[in-house]
Amino acid sequence: MxxxxxxxxxxxxxxxxGALGAGVAEARFSRFPDGEHALQxxxxxxxxxxxxxxxxxxxxxxxxxxxxxCRDSEIRLVVPYLGYxxxxxAFREGEPVSARAxxGALGRGxxxxxxxHVHKETVLPHFGAPARNVTLEAAIAEYIAxxxxxxxxxxxxxxxxxxxxxxxxxxxxxxxxxxxxxRISGTEVRMEAKNLDARGRDMVMVDDIIxxxxxxxxxxxxxxxxxAKGVHAVGVHGVFVGGALDLxxxxxxxxxxxxxxxxxxxxxFSAATAVAxxxxx
Numbered sequence: 001m002x003x004x005x006x007x008x009x010x011x012x013x014x015x016x017x018g019a020l021g022a023g024v025a026e027a028r029f030s031r032f033p034d035g036e037h038a039l040q041x042x043x044x045x046x047x048x049x050x051x052x053x054x055x056x057x058x059x060x061x062x063x064x065x066x067x068x069x070c071r072d073s074e075i076r077l078v079v080p081y082l083g084y085x086x087x088x089x090a091f092r093e094g095e096p097v098s099a100r101a102x103x104g105a106l107g108r109g110x111x112x113x114x115x116x117h118v119h120k121e122t123v124l125p126h127f128g129a130p131a132r133n134v135t136l137e138a139a140i141a142e143y144i145a146x147x148x149x150x151x152x153x154x155x156x157x158x159x160x161x162x163x164x165x166x167x168x169x170x171x172x173x174x175x176x177x178x179x180x181x182x183r184i185s186g187t188e189v190r191m192e193a194k195n196l197d198a199r200g201r202d203m204v205m206v207d208d209i210i211x212x213x214x215x216x217x218x219x220x221x222x223x224x225x226x227x228a229k230g231v232h233a234v235g236v237h238g239v240f241v242g243g244a245l246d247l248x249x250x251x252x253x254x255x256x257x258x259x260x261x262x263x264x265x266x267x268x269f270s271a272a273t274a275v276a277x278x279x280x281x
Contacts, residue, residue: 002045004070006052006062012080012260012272013051019276022049027066037061041069048073049279050110054083054102055239055262064105077110077129078275080261081237085119100126107131114278116261116271117208117236132281134274136236136259137164140206141171143257143269144234149202152232155179155193157207157215165206179205179219191222199227210235210258213244217251230254238266 004025005013017024026042039062048070052063060083067075087098100123107113107127115133118124124131144152156165156178169176180194193203203223205216210233220231231253238245238258245266248256257268 001047001049003049003051004041004044004066005050006059006066008055008059008062008263009051009053009080011263011267012053012270012275013049013078015260015270015272016049016051016078016275016279019272020049020279029062037065039065039069041066044070044073046073047076049076049078051078051080053081053261054079054106055081056083059083060102067106067109071109075110076112076114076279077106077127078114078279079106080116080259080271080275082115082118082123085123088120088123099123103127112279114275116259116275119208132278134271134278135164135167136269136271136274137167137171139259139269139271139274140168140234140236144168144174144204144232145172147232147255149204149230149232151175152202152204153177153193153196153198155196155203155205155219157205157219161207164208168206179215191219192226193223198223200229202230202232203228204232204234207233207235209237209239210248210256211239211241211244213240213248213251216253217247220248220251220253224252232256234258236271237261238264240264240266 084098103126113131
């Protein structure tokens with residue numbers, strides 16, 4: 001077995017290969033004079049694990065080309081971050097179901113698929129191949145434990161994400177709660193930790209995706225005003241659009257950490273162990 005990756009997922013791919021005890025196949029990426037993508041992969045050996053996050057249109061094209069370049073082997077596809085997954089239905093007449101379109105295109109010629117914290121698991125059948133979604137509660141809990149906080153509280157951004165927060169908290173024996181929003185007026189919203197006193201405590205907000213960071217920023221200000229000792233943010237996928245990382249830091253959030261599903265300077269823990277385990281089953 002060999003592992004091969006697109007340009008945006010090389011670090012995670014190397015870690016997955018290490019966890020599997022597999023080799024890494026070389027892939028060279030370039031462009032034709034007209035801007036079209038080109039690539040050439042190295043030698044393969046039997047089964048192939050193709051790793052590629054869909055973070056933009058270029059990464060999608062690279063992943064499609066890499067899958068085709070490996071077509072003579074049995075491909076196990078790992079999509080650490082599946083862009084377009086949030087468009088899992090047509091919200092208005094005339095819209096595409098983007099998650100279906102992207103998953104369907106990626107799944108052609110693939111033996112198995114592994115995703116990481118995909119937005120909704122209802123997307124998985126669209127790959128047209130057996131697909132498994134893995135979650136990173138264990139890796140997140142291990143990271144939080146390493147921060148050395150005293151009795152931290154784990155917070156979900158809303159009630160819908162509470163089960164994820166509880167799963168993380170259960171690993172460390174911590175309390176878990178969600179942020180309750182109360183609309184004060186047409187422009188003002190109060191946000192507080194439901195049934196949990198923030199005074200003098202470290203509060204760790206966890207979410208699957210950190211994109212604009214607006215909810216985390218508003219919550220951090222409220223929690224600090226409520227007397228929180230420190231506010232931290234941990235996400236699986238660090239998208240960080242519109243300068244979100246700097247905005248989060250300026251909001252007084254002490255630690256901002258995400259996994260390596262989208263590789264950046266905030267990638268503080270890895271999805272490799274969870275992915276390798278899923279591939280080995």
